[in-house]
Amino acid sequence: DVKVTQSSRYLVKRTGEKVFLECVQDMDHENMFWYRQDPGLGLRLIYFSYDVKMKEKGDIPEGYSVSREKKERFSLILESASTNQTSMYLCASSFSGQSTDTQYFGPGTRLTVL
Amino acid sequence: TQLLEQSPQFLSIQEGENLTVYCNSSSVFSSLQWYRQEPGEGPVLLVTVVTGGEVKKLKRLTFQFGDARKDSSLHITAAQPGDTGLYLCAGSLGGNEKLTFGTGTRLTIIP
Numbered sequence: 001d002v003k004v005t006q007s008s009r010y011l012v013k014r015t016g017e018k019v020f021l022e023c024v025q026d027m028d029h030e031n032m033f034w035y036r037q038d039p040g041l042g043l044r045l046i047y048f049s050y051d052v053k054m055k056e057k058g059d060i061p062e063g064y065s066v067s068r069e070k071k072e073r074f075s076l077i078l079e080s081a082s083t084n085q086t087s088m089y090l091c092a093s094s095f096s097g098q099s100t101d102t103q104y105f106g107p108g109t110r111l112t113v114l
Numbered sequence: 115t116q117l118l119e120q121s122p123q124f125l126s127i128q129e130g131e132n133l134t135v136y137c138n139s140s141s142v143f144s145s146l147q148w149y150r151q152e153p154g155e156g157p158v159l160l161v162t163v164v165t166g167g168e169v170k171k172l173k174r175l176t177f178q179f180g181d182a183r184k185d186s187s188l189h190i191t192a193a194q195p196g197d198t199g200l201y202l203c204a205g206s207l208g209g210n211e212k213l214t215f216g217t218g219t220r221l222t223i224i225p
Contacts, residue, residue, distance in 0.1 A: 004156070035215075040123065042202060043157070043215040058212070090156055099145045099206030100164060103213065105156025 023091030
């Protein structure tokens with residue numbers, strides 16, 4: 001059974017703090033993704049990775065960075081959290097680079113920045 | 115600018131009724147997917163369509179990809195409370211792994 005897990009379901013941080021969100025998949029997938037989800041805006045892609053140590057910017061990368069040191073783990077980093085980064089963060093993985101591949105999502109991390 | 119607009123944004127109907135939700139764009143997509151997200155969970159893939167005019171059925175759900183591959187619709191027959199959730203369309207512009215998600219339709223089926 002496919003599984004994507006995220007390190008926290010809920011997280012509260014203060015403005016200026018460094019925040020790490022971690023995602024692990026157990027399906028040996030090549031691709032991993034980080035999205036943020038806001039009401040009325042759907043999911044917006046922050047970064048994705050198609051291989052270990054490889055990363056590409058998505059549509060809204062500003063204020064975020066990522067790390068993929070191992071195939072199964074993809075981390076999202078907020079270097080200095082701001083209130084406008086309060087959101088639901090979703091991680092996903094897919095087997096290969098085909099657009100028709102299924103993306104498997106984790107349950108999400110709801111981040112609040114005070 | 116949102117590339118994929120979904121309508122309506124919210125829909126609340128009685129159990130047993132039929133409904134259609136729409137996903138529209140001015141861009142041509144090489145493929146389009148529909149996902150459903152339930153509270154506290156991540157989205158789960160329902161269907162992928164790749165050919166203009168394609169129709170796929172999943173039990174009471176019927177998905178259609180527009181002839182010009184710019185739009186899609188999801189029709190639910192005899193809606194049930196288990197259909198409640200956020201429905202998201204997602205398209206690929208370049209045939210690669212990067213998906214553009216729609217704005218979402220939040221559907222509530224009242225028993």
